[in-house]
Amino acid sequence: MSTSSLSSPSSSSSPSSSSSSQAPSPTAARPRDLVATGPARCLLDRLAGLRQTASALVEHRSAGDPTASDPLRGLYMSEEAVRHLLRAWPRAEPDADVPPEVWAPWPEDTGDPDDRLARTAARLHLTELDAAVLLIALAPDLDRAFEPLYGYLNDDVSRRRATVGLALDLCGVPAHLPDARARFHLAAPLRALGLLTVEEDERPLLTRSLRVPDRLTAHLLGDASSDAALLGLLRAMPVPQPHAEHDEGFVRQLAARIGEGPITAYLREHREGDALAVLASALCAAGLDALRFSGPADRVPQLLREARLSGRAVVVSGLPEQPGPMVAELTAATDVTVLLADPRPYDPQWSAHDPLVLQAPRLPAGGTAAWRTALGPAADAFDLAGTVAPYHLGAERIGRAAQAAATLAAFDGTALTAAHVRLAARQQSASGLEQHARRIRPAVTWQDLVLPGAPLAQLRELALRARHRDRVLGAWRLSAGGGRGRGVVGLFAGESGTGKTLSAEVVAADLGVDLYVVQLSSIVDKYVGETEKNLERIFTEADRTDAVLLFDEADAVFGKRSEVKDSHDRYANMESAYLLQRLESFDGIALLTTNLRANIDDAFTRRLDLVVDFPFPDPGQRLALWRHGLSHVPRADGIEVDGLARDFELSGGAIRSAVVTAAYLAAGRDEPVATGDLVEGARREYRKAGRLVPGEASW
Structure with missing residues (x-):
């Protein structure tokens, strides 16, 4: 150790000596003067x-x-x-x-x-x-x-x-x-x-x-940046948006309580974003900034310290799968305003310090004001309210969807359109439904449907109900109560090939959402209770996703209950009873298709909003179907389809298959489709169905 070291006193008899080896003094080791303010x-x-x-x-x-x-x-x-x-x-x-x-x-x-x-x-x-x-x-x-x-x-x-x-x-x-x-x-x-x-x-x-x-x-020292341990774990709060009149009272009441001092509250939200929108408005009204945290439980101590130093509230939206440790630590901090939000009900076993448990108001569909703010003047170029009505996105996701829509418009080199907004909104409505259902991105329109006036009008009414269900059942309070949801459930009944699945796709396209076709093989399980669990996962995901859920061949799971003669009947009836209860609380859009309407239990029928019957096409409709199927196909001169529509009693799906067969035959010859190709396609459809081909000799 050098005698001139500042780590210890030196050989002088007293640290106050002027020798360089004396004990440390407050001036000897003072760094150069700093300019500090x-x-x-x-x-x-x-x-x-x-x-x-x-x-x-x-x-x-x-x-x-x-x-x-x-x-x-x-x-x-x-x-x-x-x-x-x-x-x-x-x-x-x-x-x-x-x-x-x-x-x-x-x-x-x-x-x-x-x-x-x-x-x-x-x-x-x-x-x-x-x-x-x-x-x-x-x-x-x-x-x-x-x-x-x-x-x-x-x-x-x-x-x-x-x-x-x-x-x-x-x-x-x-x-x-x-x-x-x-x-x-x-x-x-x-x-x-x-x-x-x-x-x-x-x-x-x-x-x-x-x-x-x-x-x-x-x-x-005056550094306003957040703790480095929280890097990447803090997200901005959404911009406060106006709420419905019946929700403003809840926001004001919560803001008043926040303004009184530290509070720990748990808001159960019906859908992701519901509670966060309310919290953003309440915190703004109370004049309190917040740290919105999205990270693991082991960073909670740093989060609470940051909140205490900055005098801000803590907001956690979307708790981890096992929320107990995080909730226990957050609710124990009674000197910090902690606001939690999650779709799950609060479990007292999570913490010994119970928070104030509240039910967050439902976020209304559309949120036109929030969309208009996010999109800016570009929103005036199209019907914004009609475009965004089917979507239930929180303010944060609306902002992200608006940015994505602007990016898509720039990529296309055009002005912002409703199609850009719909596509961006669908991207923000992430879903786990693909584990149990097949996803279809609708690429059809109302012009692709060839139906009589009555079922076509019912389909348009179905889309209308899906758009305005929050206003009618929520704001206008026409819900039947009893825990019933705001879902729209319709049944499409008719023979195979009459357009049931295509109609579901058209409805989804009109609403600007995706169509998910439930794979029955992925939900029906031989073990008792597993089918209900699989169905619950599907309904839960559909509740929080802007999509149309299609149960094809629905009589397999929505069939009639039978007299209990053995354990199989008993458990089958239990599945039906579960479905009856779940449809009551469903908030999404579900469509059921069946070839035999009589096979659907009457109790399910009562819970349906609409039952659309798809008739077998008559000659006039068959003619329209043949012409529609050939609208984009190169055809030979003088092609004749009137006789096909009159002589071949085919459904819309069979007519499409016949046109596809004819197109392949023509493509093999590198020629346009001729009448003979169409006749051959129609005959094959008859043979596939085991039917006698009419007038075969005359063709």
Whole structure:
């Protein structure tokens, strides 16, 4: 150890000597002057007072210490040093003959708004001793001159941070006082709030090192950035949007409660984004900023510390799969406003500190005002209300969808259109339905349907109900109650090939959503109860997804209940009973198709909004179907389809198959489709059905 080292006093008889080898002094190791303003200036002013205290304590210790000039002091214990310690023991008071005025690490609060240490101590209800300990512990992180001072006072040149004993000495507090020692316990405010770390648990309490988190030091210096441990885990709150009149009262009531002081609340939301929109409006009305967290439970301590330092609320929307540990830690922080949102009901087993449990109002479909704000003037170029009516997106996802729509329009090199908005909205309505259903991106329109007027009008009414169900059943309060949802359920009945699945696709296309065809093989299970579980997953996903759910051949799962003669009948009836209850609370759009309407249980029929019968096409409709199928196919001159429509009684699906067969035959010859190709296609459809081909000789 060099005698000129700042880590220990040198060979002079007193640290106050002018020799370069004397004990550390507050001026000898002072770094070059810093120009500081605002919070940094206030903190450095406090450190200047602490340097005087530490310097006085060094002077006092070195005055009677025979080893003060030993350059190896702190590295070994000489006999003289041991005798000096024995003469000074026992000591009832810390350095009792040091003038009390040197114990001044915490001067009076001047009321300076830039004094973040004083403001933080007041907001977190810290004692003066707590605030002084924080200042002592963070000093080496701001001024290197404190390292040799602390090394000397710790009697160990390698221990250049404050210890528990040194902090108490600098504060003039006896180390044997239980209340003073309790300030360093794990449950004490400094440690419980994440403001102080007491290291080296294996050492005696007085020699344990103290460390202040870098984030706290940065905050006290005026740094407004968030904790680096939360990088990528904080998301912006959505822009507050106007709510329906019957929801405004809830928002005002919640805002008033937030304004009264820290609150812990759990909002159960019907759909993702419902609660977040309400919280954004309530926090804005209460004038409180928030940290919206989306991360693992092990980052909650840093999150709460950040909320305490910045005076913001904590918002967690969408809890992890196992929410217990996170909820328990968040709800235990009664000094911070914590707002939780999740579709699941609150479980008291998650935490011993129950929050205020509320039901978030449903987010109305469309959200035209939010869409108009996000899209800007470009929204005036098309029917915005009609375009966005089927979508139930939160404010955040509306903003993202608006950005995606603008990007799509720029890619196409055109102005923003309703088609861009629909496509972007579908992308934001993520779904897990593909695990149990086949996804279809609709590529058809009403012009692709060839149906009589009555079923066509019913299909348009079905789309109309899907668009306006929130207004009629919600705002106008025409829901039947009893926990019933706001879903739209329709039954398409008719023979195979009459256009049931195509109609479902057209309805989905008109609404601007995807069509999911449920694969019955993926949900029907031989084990008792598993079919219901699979159906529940499908309905739950469909509830939160803007999509049309299609149960093709629905009589397989929606069939009539039978008399119970054995266990198979009993469990089959249990599945039907479950479906009856689930349809009551369904909030999405579900369509059922069947070839035999009589096979559907009457109890299901009562719960249907519409039953659309698809008749077998008559000759006039068959003629329209043949012409529609050939509309994009190269045809030979003089092609004749009137006779085909009259002589071949085919459904719409069979006519399409016949046209496809004819097209392949013509493509093989590299010629346009001729009448003979169409006749052959129609004959094959008859043969596939096992029917006698009519008038075969005349063709």
